[in-house]
Amino acid sequence: MRSFCDDARIIISEEQVSADLGGDAAILNLKNGVYYGLDSVAARVWNLIQQPKTFRELRDILIEEYEVDGPRLESDLQNLLNQFADQGLVRSAE
Amino acid sequence: MKPLAHTYYVYGITLHSEILLALPEHGCGDLAHIELRTAPASYFVQALQGIALEQVDGSWYQIGRLPDGSSYLRWEGVGEFLISADGRHMSCRQFDRATSESFQVYMLGRAFSFALVQLGFEPFHATAVVIHGEAIAFFGSSGFGKSTLAAHFLSRGHKLLTDDLLLLQRTTNGVLAYPGPSRIKLFAKPARRFSLDTGGGVRMNDLTRKLIIPLGGGTNCSKAAPIRVAFSMAAPREVFAKQRIRLELLPPRNAFLELLKNTFNEHLLGAERLQRQFIQTSLLVNALSVRKLYLPRDLDKLSIMEIAVLSCLSTQPQEAACVN
Numbered sequence: 001m002r003s004f005c006d007d008a009r010i011i012i013s014e015e016q017v018s019a020d021l022g023g024d025a026a027i028l029n030l031k032n033g034v035y036y037g038l039d040s041v042a043a044r045v046w047n048l049i050q051q052p053k054t055f056r057e058l059r060d061i062l063i064e065e066y067e068v069d070g071p072r073l074e075s076d077l078q079n080l081l082n083q084f085a086d087q088g089l090v091r092s093a094e
Numbered sequence: 095m096k097p098l099a100h101t102y103y104v105y106g107i108t109l110h111s112e113i114l115l116a117l118p119e120h121g122c123g124d125l126a127h128i129e130l131r132t133a134p135a136s137y138f139v140q141a142l143q144g145i146a147l148e149q150v151d152g153s154w155y156q157i158g159r160l161p162d163g164s165s166y167l168r169w170e171g172v173g174e175f176l177i178s179a180d181g182r183h184m185s186c187r188q189f190d191r192a193t194s195e196s197f198q199v200y201m202l203g204r205a206f207s208f209a210l211v212q213l214g215f216e217p218f219h220a221t222a223v224v225i226h227g228e229a230i231a232f233f234g235s236s237g238f239g240k241s242t243l244a245a246h247f248l249s250r251g252h253k254l255l256t257d258d259l260l261l262l263q264r265t266t267n268g269v270l271a272y273p274g275p276s277r278i279k280l281f282a283k284p285a286r287r288f289s290l291d292t293g294g295g296v297r298m299n300d301l302t303r304k305l306i307i308p309l310g311g312g313t314n315c316s317k318a319a320p321i322r323v324a325f326s327m328a329a330p331r332e333v334f335a336k337q338r339i340r341l342e343l344l345p346p347r348n349a350f351l352e353l354l355k356n357t358f359n360e361h362l363l364g365a366e367r368l369q370r371q372f373i374q375t376s377l378l379v380n381a382l383s384v385r386k387l388y389l390p391r392d393l394d395k396l397s398i399m400e401i402a403v404l405s406c407l408s409t410q411p412q413e414a415a416c417v418n
Contacts, residue, residue, distance in 0.1 A: 017369050019376030022346035028372045030365045035354070035372075037347050 001082050006056040008092040010049050010081060016089055018046065031088060041066070042080055049090065055081070098129055104202065105210070105217075105261040106272035106318060115198060116308065117275060118316050125263070125272070126182075126213045130201075133185040138174050142166060150361075154301065155204065157361060165208045165362070171300055173197050175205040181212030195277075195296040195306045202275055203259050207359040210261065211367060216374045217358035220260035222271050222321070223247040228407060229255050229271035229319035231262075232387070233356040234327035239389060242284050243327075246396040249288040253315040254278060259358050262321065264377045271321040276314040278307050287393060323406050325387040326352035333388050339399050340388040341406065349384035350375060 004010070018027040025043035027036040038046055044065070048058055055077070063073055084090040098110040103121030111130040145166070147156040158166035163179030172192045176185040184205065188197040207217045220233040221240035225247065232240045241257055248254055256274025263270050278290070281304050285292045295305030326344070344352060353375050385406065389399055 017372050019350075019372065021350050021376060021379060024345065024347040026347060026350055026372070026376065028368060030369060033363060033365075033368060035351075037351070 001078070002085065002092075004055040004078060004081055004092055005094070006054065006059075008055045008094055009052050010055065010058065010090055010092055011052045012046075012049055012090050013088055020047075027089060029088060034087070036087065036089070045077070045080055046084075052093075096131060098131070103316075105206075105256070105259070105274055106263070106270075107210075115202075116195070116277070117202075121273070121316050122318055125215070125261075128182055128184060128206075128209050128213075130184045130186060133176070133187055135187060137185065138166070138176060138187065141176055154299075155200075163212075165212075167200075167205050167208070169200050169299070172200050175201060177205060177208040177212065179212060181209040184209055193296050195308075196298055198275070199277075199279070199298060199306055203358075207259060208362065211359045211362045214370065215261055215263075216371050218260045218262065218353065219258065219356045219358045220324075221257045222255040222260050222319075224253045224255050224315040224319045225404065225407065227319065228323075229321040230403065230407070231260055231271060231321060231324040232327055233260075233324060233352060235329070235356070238327040238329060239391065240327060241278050241280050242393070243389075243396070243399070245278060245280055245284060245288040245290060246400065248278075248290070248309075248313050250400065253313060254309060255315045255319060262378055264374070264381060267320070269321050269378060269381050270318045272318045273314070273316050276309045276316075278309060279304055280307060281305065284393060322381075322383060324353075324382050324384045325403065326356065326384060328386060328388045330391060333390050335390050335392065337388060337390050339390070339395060339402055340386075341402055342386040342388070344384045344386055346379050348386075349382070350379045352384060352386070353379060 015030045016027055018025055023040045025038040025046055048061060059074055059077060063070060096112050098112050100111045102109045102111060102115055102117035102119060103123040104117050106122055106125035108123030108127045109130060112132055142158055145158045145160055147158045149156050156168045165177045168174040171189060173186060173188045186201055210217045218233060220231045221244045222229045222231040223244050232243050234240050244254055255271055257278045259274055261272040282292050285307055290307050292305060295307040298304045298306055
């Protein structure tokens with residue numbers, strides 16, 4: 001699993017389309033025709049990275065919004081972004 | 095080129111046809127225009143030169159995609175169709191053994207769905223009835239009981255909007271459901287139970303006893319109707335015979351998946367179409383209340399189902415309801 005450093009800029013792929021569904025979200029990867037469902041937390045992250053953000057910026061925003069300890073949030077965020085990257089939905093730029 | 099002597103209205107589309115069809119000659123058809131012409135066998139033979147036909151899994155029709163983007167469909171014993179890449183032109187040939195009723199079912203269903211998708215619309219596999227001026231849709235694959243449900247509502251004095259193919263359009267005021275052909279497809283036994291006249295019914299094809307039953311006498315609605323409520327029918331394998339009827343309000347994400355999987359056309363899979371389908375479906379989901387309907391295959395339970403369904407039209411949505 002890759003590890004995103006604080007300054008890694010998370011950029012969403014242009015080859016996808018997404019929709020808000022009552023707080024959750026769905027994404028269609030136009031490259032492979034696969035659909036993804038996001039729960040409300042993942043949808044919030046996805047919404048935030050509609051404009052490129054660094055890992056630090058994402059973490060700092062989310063730590064304010066969710067009642068979760070820092071290390072847990074960081075681990076979950078790394079995991080989520082890795083899943084996005086594995087599916088070709090995002091890329092990172094240092 | 096032969097003149098298109100007839101003009102019909104179906105699914106909100108104006109259909110200019112060379113041949114007579116069992117469709118209304120008055121109505122609303124402002125969504126798009128399609129031209130339908132007949133063609134000889136040689137026309138299709140020439141068009142298909144070098145094209146490999148694909149036999150669709152689990153069905154008995156063949157599909158071919160031509161380099162210019164047009165689509166070819168063929169049902170043995172029924173007919174063949176060629177739909178232009180822009181969806182505005184359909185060519186057809188009815189095979190000798192086919193009845194006109196059967197031919198029109200496949201033409202205005204599967205074949206027409208290619209034209210609709212190419213024109214930018216998203217047809218669904220659903221049946222809809224109109225109750226007190228409002229449409230209710232039942233989504234589901236073939237054999238899930240959509241038409242049987244609709245026949246029950248017809249027997250209760252309500253009207254059929256469309257059977258099997260449903261076109262929805264999001265408007266500034268909500269969602270509109272458009273009327274289909276005035277016929278319903280049912281087996282003889284449930285049709286007789288709901289007092290539908292099977293005398294005029296014709297078998298869909300040689301492989302089934304399901305009948306194409308024309309509707310008249312005010313049993314069908316020929317105008318678009320607003321729709322707020324939809325039901326996605328659980329597959330027969332998901333529902334046990336003695337299970338209670340259950341309605342489960344779906345969160346938008348699940349409703350989205352239910353609508354997506356009930357697309358009427360799962361063959362046109364280009365990125366542009368998938369993107370459009372995705373966006374249109376998400377807009378619909380945010381405007382409709384969608385419930386999963388678990389209905390045992392028991393005609394005696396349809397009256398109870400009716401009560402449950404009608405209650406969804408008038409009340410605040412409930413998370414889930416079990417009905418005895």
